[in-house]
Amino acid sequence: MFSNIEKLLNIKRYLNKTLFKTPGVEYLKKNYSFKERKKKHINFWMTRASKNGGLNKYFFKSNNEDLSKDLSNYTYDVKNKFDISNEMFEVLSKSGLLIIENALPEDEREKVINLFNELKFKDYSNVWESKPTCFFRETTEINIGKLKIDDFKFLKRYSDQATKEIFNKVTEPSIELHYLKLKNLAIENTNIKGETFIHSDRFIPHFKMFYTPYEIGEDDAPFQYALGSHKVTPDYLDFFLNAKSFDETDIESKKLIKNIVSVKAKKNSLYIAFTNGLHRRTPFKKISEKKERNMMFFQYVERFNKFNYLF
Numbered sequence: 001m002f003s004n005i006e007k008l009l010n011i012k013r014y015l016n017k018t019l020f021k022t023p024g025v026e027y028l029k030k031n032y033s034f035k036e037r038k039k040k041h042i043n044f045w046m047t048r049a050s051k052n053g054g055l056n057k058y059f060f061k062s063n064n065e066d067l068s069k070d071l072s073n074y075t076y077d078v079k080n081k082f083d084i085s086n087e088m089f090e091v092l093s094k095s096g097l098l099i100i101e102n103a104l105p106e107d108e109r110e111k112v113i114n115l116f117n118e119l120k121f122k123d124y125s126n127v128w129e130s131k132p133t134c135f136f137r138e139t140t141e142i143n144i145g146k147l148k149i150d151d152f153k154f155l156k157r158y159s160d161q162a163t164k165e166i167f168n169k170v171t172e173p174s175i176e177l178h179y180l181k182l183k184n185l186a187i188e189n190t191n192i193k194g195e196t197f198i199h200s201d202r203f204i205p206h207f208k209m210f211y212t213p214y215e216i217g218e219d220d221a222p223f224q225y226a227l228g229s230h231k232v233t234p235d236y237l238d239f240f241l242n243a244k245s246f247d248e249t250d251i252e253s254k255k256l257i258k259n260i261v262s263v264k265a266k267k268n269s270l271y272i273a274f275t276n277g278l279h280r281r282t283p284f285k286k287i288s289e290k291k292e293r294n295m296m297f298f299q300y301v302e303r304f305n306k307f308n309y310l311f
């Protein structure tokens with residue numbers, strides 16, 4: 001039986017996922033032929049977002065610098081500090097990408113690894129928010145588990161720091177651990193919409209955080225990001241106004257995809273990416289022994305929702 005508090009929490013969760021949901025590209029897709037309508041919609045939400053001091057700083061202050069494709073410019077080793085410095089936030093603002101190496105102390109990394117092992121072997125203890133769910137695609141199998149941030153002291157610290165700075169409000173993330181396994185050493189020849197096509201998640205400024213306990217090399221389907229594509233410029237607005245699929249198949253995306261980098265990461269790396277900008281997971285290409293990926297995702301759309309952009 002649900003208690004009254006549980007019932008209320010469920011209602012709140014349901015409303016966050018429906019009525020209060022952060023605007024995505026659905027409206028733009030539905031109104032594809034109505035340019036004026038789309039323009040109004042985009043302008044309305046962009047004006048609201050630009051009133052937020054954090055979002056204004058990170059997404060609306062345009063950047064005239066040429067961005068180098070050398071990943072080391074966006075990578076910081078935090079060693080024992082476990083902290084995002086002002087310099088790192090500056091780099092994030094310019095590029096839309098920040099990679100943090102040696103992100104967690106060993107005991108917190110181990111804790112994450114143990115959870116991924118539970119997903120891998122489908123042998124669960126009781127820390128999960130609900131029983132993890134397994135999805136099968138043509139070439140991949142993904143096992144997803146959800147967790148609460150309170151279980152991770154240092155990840156919580158990064159998340160609090162980043163949300164305070166970018167959203168001007170400490171915001172609790174929704175955390176998902178994705179254990180992805182490529183079936184039968186297959187190669188992904190066809191791209192998957194919203195995953196291995198370079199795409200935008202939504203037109204309104206926002207971000208995601210990712211953590212990998214293990215190294216991610218060239219052959220491990222690394223994340224790719226079009227540096228600087230998060231900035232709300234005339235080209236950015238033109239893309240969202242005219243796009244059909246909101247990915248690389250739209251001709252307008254070419255102007256945003258200038259400097260693309262693959263986030264090959266060392267073990268124990270955390271990265272932040274502004275995913276209104278263009279990005280993808282690269283496909284698994286080469287047949288190698290290691291055909292799995294362990295990625296922890298931090299998302300904020302549930303708790304930094306429509307109302308937070310409006311008021």
Ligand SMILES: [Fe+2]
Pocket residue numbers: 194199200201275279
């Ligand atoms: Fe995405």
